[in-house]
Amino acid sequence: MIIKQDFIPETNANRPRTKMSPRFITVHETANRRNGANAQMHARYVKNPTTPVSWHYTVDNHEMVFQHLPVDEIGWHAGDGGSGRGNRESIGIEICVNSDGDFIKAMENAIALIRFLMKEHSIPLGQVVPHQYWTGKNCPATLLKTWDFFKETLKNSVETDVRIVTQIEEKNSTKHPTSFLLKKGSQGEAVRQLQENLIKAGELHHHFVASGHFDLETERAVRSFQKKAELKVDGIVGSHTQAALKEILKKQPQPTPKKQKFTKKIMSGKDVRYIQFVVGAKVDGVFGKETKEKVKVYQKKHGLTVDGIVGPKTWGKIDQLAKKTVYKRPLSLKSPYMNGEDIKMVQAYLGVIMDGLYGPNTERAVRHYQATHKLVVDGIVGPKTWTQLFS
Numbered sequence: 001m002i003i004k005q006d007f008i009p010e011t012n013a014n015r016p017r018t019k020m021s022p023r024f025i026t027v028h029e030t031a032n033r034r035n036g037a038n039a040q041m042h043a044r045y046v047k048n049p050t051t052p053v054s055w056h057y058t059v060d061n062h063e064m065v066f067q068h069l070p071v072d073e074i075g076w077h078a079g080d081g082g083s084g085r086g087n088r089e090s091i092g093i094e095i096c097v098n099s100d101g102d103f104i105k106a107m108e109n110a111i112a113l114i115r116f117l118m119k120e121h122s123i124p125l126g127q128v129v130p131h132q133y134w135t136g137k138n139c140p141a142t143l144l145k146t147w148d149f150f151k152e153t154l155k156n157s158v159e160t161d162v163r164i165v166t167q168i169e170e171k172n173s174t175k176h177p178t179s180f181l182l183k184k185g186s187q188g189e190a191v192r193q194l195q196e197n198l199i200k201a202g203e204l205h206h207h208f209v210a211s212g213h214f215d216l217e218t219e220r221a222v223r224s225f226q227k228k229a230e231l232k233v234d235g236i237v238g239s240h241t242q243a244a245l246k247e248i249l250k251k252q253p254q255p256t257p258k259k260q261k262f263t264k265k266i267m268s269g270k271d272v273r274y275i276q277f278v279v280g281a282k283v284d285g286v287f288g289k290e291t292k293e294k295v296k297v298y299q300k301k302h303g304l305t306v307d308g309i310v311g312p313k314t315w316g317k318i319d320q321l322a323k324k325t326v327y328k329r330p331l332s333l334k335s336p337y338m339n340g341e342d343i344k345m346v347q348a349y350l351g352v353i354m355d356g357l358y359g360p361n362t363e364r365a366v367r368h369y370q371a372t373h374k375l376v377v378d379g380i381v382g383p384k385t386w387t388q389l390f391s
């Protein structure tokens with residue numbers, strides 16, 4: 001077995017660099033069945049600056065295992081918060097479940113890796129636990145069905161030769177996340193990023209969903225951009241096209257979010273969810289018939305023009321109401337879960353199921369929000385995160 005150390009950049013929010021001496025090993029499954037969702041793909045994903053989670057190793061059916069964090073640093077994988085023992089004291093291992101892989105082989109590789117880590121860090125068999133152990137989450141979903149068998153196999157396993165190789169970290173790796181070519185058929189985070197930039201540059205319609213799949217529409221947008229930028233028009237995105245795109249985006253003035261809310265006709269899912277929350281419609285992020293009807297009721301109640309359209313006046317009223325929702329307390333993942341209207345507000349804005357309970361899903365969404373809004377990623381809604389969310 002070869003362990004390839006390909007660490008998350010130290011500047012990433014998902015690498016907190018908090019020291020740890022590992023006492024547990026936590027087993028996960030990636031839950032990503034897509035073709036190509038192997039260890040190498042996850043090694044790229046976890047290095048992305050906006051990825052809110054992190055773990056130590058990813059194993060697939062190949063001989064090479066990827067290591068993303070040093071074992072004496074904590075990661076965000078157990079979902080039990082910044083002070084949880086899962087995050088604080090355990091090495092996280094993700095097993096790939098991609099349908100073009102071989103799960104049995106991946107499981108065998110995971111066993112070999114765990115055996116190695118147990119010896120290396122003197123971790124007893126009893127402290128090899130499923131993710132479920134920390135939060136109750138159904139992970140690793142496949143292995144949990146036969147967890148005892150898995151442990152038994154681990155117990156009876158023999159040591160494997162392990163060789164560790166280190167990937168020398170590129171100094172500029174965060175500046176040039178895409179040194180490879182993106183073209184029709186490409187998939188992944190780099191494509192999604194490209195699509196978002198094309199939307200910002202006006203080459204893709206703002207209604208377009210950045211899916212991470214380089215489709216025909218994306219290619220058309222790339223060609224159109226290349227033509228304007230006087231580049232070779234081939235629909236393939238290499239370093240020249242990326243650089244030109246970056247240059248254009250730098251020059252574009254960023255509209256302030258407030259102004260945007262008043263003027264733009266098509267609102268983001270987040271805004272719609274919030275409106276739905278306030279007017280009492282089903283919160284699904286789609287401004288449909290039901291939402292329109294509820295908006296009308298709301299308008300009538302507040303003496304506004306009844307047209308079912310959220311224009312500046314109606315938005316002003318809704319926004320005014322939001323201002324009444326003041327920060328009361330820090331929200332975090334606790335046992336039992338915290339609950340309340342303030343949590344519902346947060347969930348409405350983050351697009352999480354609004355049950356008013358601060359569970360692992362809510363915490364995950366908060367972490368993601370924090371990571372993408374330059375906040376400290378701790379999964380806790382404190383005054384800063386709250387203000388950022390609602391102002």
Ligand SMILES: [Zn+2]
Nearest residue numbers: 028029131139
């Ligand atoms: Zn898990």
